[in-house]
Amino acid sequence: MMKKFLSMLYVLFLSAALLAGCSFTSAKSAPKPASTSEGKASASEIEASAAEPVDVNIMALKGPTAMGMVQFMSQSDSGALTDNHYNFTIAAAVDEVTPKLVQGEIDIAAVPANLSSVLYNNTKGGIEVLAINTLGILYIVESGGTVASIEDLRGKTIYASGKGATPEYALNYILTKNNIDPAADVNIEWKSEHAECLAALMAEENAIAMLPQPFVTTAQIKSKSIRVALDLNKEWDTLQENNDKPSALITGVVVARREFVEINPGAVSAFMDHYRSSVEFVNTSVAEAAQLAGKYDIVPAAVAEKALPACNITFLDGAKLKEKLSGYLTVLLEQNPAAVGGELPADDFYYAR
Known part of the structure; x- marks a missing residue:
């Protein structure tokens, strides 16, 4: 039993x-x-x-x-x-x-x-x-030069892994608090593994992905065109800075x-x-x-x-x-x-x- x-x-x-x-x-x-x-x-x-x-x-x-x-x-x-x-x-x-x-x-x-x-x-x-x-350890990375703020993600496709876990909850929170509806204002294409997101990022021009370290570093080693656009840790801290007890x-x-x-x-x-x-x-x-x-x-x-x-x-x-x-x-x-x-x-x- x-x-x-x-x-x-x-x-x-x-x-x-x-x-x-x-x-x-x-x-x-x-x-x-x-x-x-x-x-x-x-x-x-x-x-x-x-x-x-x-x-x-x-x-x-x-x-x-x-x-x-x-x-x-x-x-x-x-x-x-x-x-x-x-x-x-x-x-x-x-x-x-x-x-x-x-x-x-x-x-x-x-x-x-x-x-x-x-x-x-x-x-x-x-x-x-x-x-x-x-x-x-989550970052928004891209192979183009189109993202400088969370607002720049509006209308874009984001490759991501971790649906139903911390990556999804973190991304949804940050998007929502920046007045972006995760279900309507962006296209989040969920992959089963971070490696799949990395592959999609490498295969497409001007692609955007949410990746954790050390996958970010792995991507940058493979391609000099991949850059870190946003540090989600910093984005979270910005949203929390006016709270009495910031998380x-x-x-x-x-x-x-x-x-x-x-x-x-x-x-x-x-x-x-x-x-x-x-x-x-x-x-x-x-x-x-x-x-x-x-x-x-x-x-x-x-x-x-x-x-x-x-x-x-x-x-x-x-x-x-x-x-x-x-x-x-x-x-x-x-x-x-x-x-x-x-x-x-x-x-x-x-x-x-």
Whole structure:
């Protein structure tokens, strides 16, 4: 019965539909005593978990969300980190991450920002969001010279990928707030993959596409005629600048299973420290970080080196995490409640040390 339920959950996550909710199975981290009757770790469980290093199973997607981890990964592989056993896996698609997180095969994962809310709602609070790791990476690019503002998109065809996910919600929000009806004033031609948008951009004269990094850099390497016309991260910020609590366009976050956090608070805190240091390294040592991104088959080193400055890799936790992410999720909720799992997460969604 549980296997059937998890299978249904897996399918529904991929279609971004609402679910009835489920519970996490036990993780495969060690040590891991049983939880108390209230579903929270007892003081003795926490003390036991701190007695020796634990396995921390981490998964991230290829691209910017994993690029921020490369120094962390390298230090773990070299044996420089001895506080815990960090096991990293790089996935090619989000459908590889979700079931493993739900079934307890991984403890911490880098996922799309809106999926973190869906996961929270459909596991009845079974996950927490630890930090924002990537801000907006979406750009409007063109092979002509016709776009200098959002208004210039009116009446144009835009190739895009990510329908039913963050790219669609971000584009719709920015267009609508600039008095452009996404359904009537532009022709958005949705492709199944970013690579298809790139192919269309390369094949047509004066074509326009919405692409994320590092696909933007890949396009520019292939053709000198392709230029970045608009940074959607900046366009979002412009729309938010008069708000009392401005949100941000957010691409990715890091989440953890609540059970793992409660039983292993020291391991989670150590993870956060290592990850923050890794992000700082990636943003200040671009050439070295790019080589590591290539080594771990995340992004080719040559592409990574050119793309990293535009990937908006960051590390926001605590009050900044809650302010920025809650605002972003509110924008998505107003567009489509299913995008966040039906409702905004409660305060316990946001991790606090």
